[in-house]
Amino acid sequence: TTSSNVSSTDIGFKAVPTSTANEVVVPEGYSTEAFLPWGTPITGSYPAYKPDGTNTGAEQEQQMGMHHDGVHFFPIDLKAGGNSSSEGLLVMNHEYINQGALHANGATYVNDMRPADEVRKEIAAHGVSVVHIKRDTNGKWDIVFGSPFNRRITGNTEMDIRGPVRGYSKLITKYSPDATETRGTLNNCAMGPTPWGTYLAAEENWHGYFANGDATQPREQTRHGVGSSSRYDWELADSAADQYVRFNVSTIGATAADDYRNEANTYGYMVEIDPFSPESKPQKRTALGRFGHEGVIFAPAKEGEPVVCYSGDDSRFEYIYKFVSSKPYYAATAGGYLLDEGTLYVARFNDDGSGDWLPLDLDDADFAAKVAAAEGTQVGDVQFDGFENQADVLLNTRLAADIAGATPMDRPEWGAVDPNSGQVYFTLTNNSRRTEEQVNAANPNANNRTGHIIRWSEEGNDHTATSFDWDIFVFAGEQGTETVVDDEVIVSLTDDNIFNSPDGLWFDYNGRLWIQTDGSDAAPYQNNMMLAANPETREIKRFFVGPEGCEVTGVVSTPDVKTMFVNIQHPDGNWPDSSDPRPRDATVIVTKDDGGVIGA
Ligand code: FEO
Ligand code: CA
Ligand code: CA
Numbered sequence: 001t002t003s004s005n006v007s008s009t010d011i012g013f014k015a016v017p018t019s020t021a022n023e024v025v026v027p028e029g030y031s032t033e034a035f036l037p038w039g040t041p042i043t044g045s046y047p048a049y050k051p052d053g054t055n056t057g058a059e060q061e062q063q064m065g066m067h068h069d070g071v072h073f074f075p076i077d078l079k080a081g082g083n084s085s086s087e088g089l090l091v092m093n094h095e096y097i098n099q100g101a102l103h104a105n106g107a108t109y110v111n112d113m114r115p116a117d118e119v120r121k122e123i124a125a126h127g128v129s130v131v132h133i134k135r136d137t138n139g140k141w142d143i144v145f146g147s148p149f150n151r152r153i154t155g156n157t158e159m160d161i162r163g164p165v166r167g168y169s170k171l172i173t174k175y176s177p178d179a180t181e182t183r184g185t186l187n188n189c190a191m192g193p194t195p196w197g198t199y200l201a202a203e204e205n206w207h208g209y210f211a212n213g214d215a216t217q218p219r220e221q222t223r224h225g226v227g228s229s230s231r232y233d234w235e236l237a238d239s240a241a242d243q244y245v246r247f248n249v250s251t252i253g254a255t256a257a258d259d260y261r262n263e264a265n266t267y268g269y270m271v272e273i274d275p276f277s278p279e280s281k282p283q284k285r286t287a288l289g290r291f292g293h294e295g296v297i298f299a300p301a302k303e304g305e306p307v308v309c310y311s312g313d314d315s316r317f318e319y320i321y322k323f324v325s326s327k328p329y330y331a332a333t334a335g336g337y338l339l340d341e342g343t344l345y346v347a348r349f350n351d352d353g354s355g356d357w358l359p360l361d362l363d364d365a366d367f368a369a370k371v372a373a374a375e376g377t378q379v380g381d382v383q384f385d386g387f388e389n390q391a392d393v394l395l396n397t398r399l400a401a402d403i404a405g406a407t408p409m410d411r412p413e414w415g416a417v418d419p420n421s422g423q424v425y426f427t428l429t430n431n432s433r434r435t436e437e438q439v440n441a442a443n444p445n446a447n448n449r450t451g452h453i454i455r456w457s458e459e460g461n462d463h464t465a466t467s468f469d470w471d472i473f474v475f476a477g478e479q480g481t482e483t484v485v486d487d488e489v490i491v492s493l494t495d496d497n498i499f500n501s502p503d504g505l506w507f508d509y510n511g512r513l514w515i516q517t518d519g520s521d522a523a524p525y526q527n528n529m530m531l532a533a534n535p536e537t538r539e540i541k542r543f544f545v546g547p548e549g550c551e552v553t554g555v556v557s558t559p560d561v562k563t564m565f566v567n568i569q570h571p572d573g574n575w576p577d578s579s580d581p582r583p584r585d586a587t588v589i590v591t592k593d594d595g596g597v598i599g600a
């Protein structure tokens with residue numbers, strides 16, 4: 001071959017136009033196939049999907065959940081140092097559900113109560129799936145039936161509480177009188193693979209699953225918006241089984257024998273799952289904070305150095321966080337214990353393009369002084385009466401970040417770390433409530449309906465640094481939307497790349513940046529999409545458009561970047577199977593017809 005100065009991150013395909021079609025659109029020379037739709041049997045007795053919606057709760061516990069979101073491919077030989085691109089464990093989140101599609105006749109109520117098996121099915125359609133998949137010699141991917149790795153983790157799976165919040169009195173429930181355990185993970189949006197080959201699932205809008213009809217609520221609920229009724233009315237199941245009762249977190253009705261007032265305090269964490277240990281119990285890693293975790297992204301692990309990861313809190317005016325472990329990383333012994341001790345920081349983006357990481361740690365004199373000064377004052381909607389201890393700080397991470405003086409952002413969604421430059425990117429999806437008075441340099445648009453992507457370099461390119469330099473990678477929007485750097489227009493969006501509400505974000509193993517959208521599907525944007533970007537030149541091209549009504553969320557590839565897995569969440573109508581009246585969330589497998597590298 002001839003030498004070339006074409007960088008490995010150049011975008012080689014012809015951009016696809018916007019689309020309103022109820023199908024997936026990719027560039028010429030690429031093919032797609034829907035894979036692992038909701039209801040696909042993956043474990044146990046492999047109960048078949050029933051298109052009439054009559055699968056039971058027990059059956060759903062053995063089938064793919066709904067609303068596919070963050071996804072990662074673990075090569076099957078990873079633990080042996082391998083890099084297989086033809087066999088692995090595909091692990092993905094199921095964020096929430098479409099009750100209309102899930103049941104034969106939607107959600108039903110009898111005397112204002114919900115049939116318990118409907119609730120069981122809804123809880124089972126949430127959580128995480130681990131699927132052992134393999135590509136045959138014809139290039140077709142399928143489930144490895146009977147594999148011991150195939151597993152469903154649901155909103156009812158037993159889990160441990162780990163880190164500083166473990167054992168804290170505010171997590172005591174009837175189920176766990178010593179505050180060390182809970183059941184289930186819910187509203188798992190994005191995720192992050194760890195440097196030691198496990199998977200962290202984020203708990204995002206968990207507050208919607210709990211009901212509290214009390215006149216006043218504890219700050220651990222008000223700061224998140226737990227309501228008097230829940231999103232799916234699970235607390236109204238016609239069963240006294242405490243797997244349902246626990247979703248009522250009000251004082252009313254709580255007795256010493258049946259007390260779940262603290263159940264909501266066992267949610268809002270990053271949950272570690274070891275896909276290679278099918279019997280392992282998921283671990284809620286509380287040192288990473290409790291908030292509306294969108295996902296997590298790790299900096300490349302370095303031998304003998306702390307582990308560093310970043311996490312966004314996707315709510316209007318919420319924050320971006322960084323965790324730095326106390327203990328050093330050694331590949332031979334690394335494990336989830338590294339996430340149990342360390343410092344949680346929150347980001348302040350200064351208007352001059354610099355930034356600071358503010359520790360949320362009572363042992364830090366600066367933070368302790370801010371906490372002392374705030375005592376007895378009103379912080380947001382909370383009359384602040386102090387923190388009992390560091391566990392209380394982490395349980396109330398948002399409140400701690402308010403007190404520290406973090407920068408309120410335009411809904412931080414996914415993050416990604418550039419494998420070439422080490423820069424950290426975050427999508428800021430939109431924030432229609434920001435006023436002219438509330439703009440700052442990092443969130444400069446009032447009524448920000450289309451979002452932007454911010455990025456930063458840690459000082460000295462050291463991810464443990466406490467300061468950084470940031471800039472805005474791109475502003476999303478209509479044709480002609482400009483991103484200006486030093487008075488020069490670096491990006492001006494065209495028909496090839498208009499987009500809005502960036503959400504999913506991922507650097508592939510060659511360093512191309514993939515941007516997914518969850519925004520308005522009105523003109524001119526049309527259906528949600530995925531674009532590829534060159535981080536050096538900021539060239540951006542639309543690669544993929546999803547079917548009607550969906551968001552495009554979750555992307556990963558095999559290590560050779562020749563098979564890509566892209567999740568389609570909440571499609572409308574009869575996608576992907578036109579003969580099935582039910583929409584089914586699914587993973588789309590993308591390949592290049594010549595077997596080449598995707599995006600090149
Ligand atoms: Fe579940 Fe913030 O998207
Ligand atoms: Ca979503
Ligand atoms: Ca998202």
Ligand code: CA
Pocket residue numbers: 413429503518
């Ligand atoms: Ca979103």
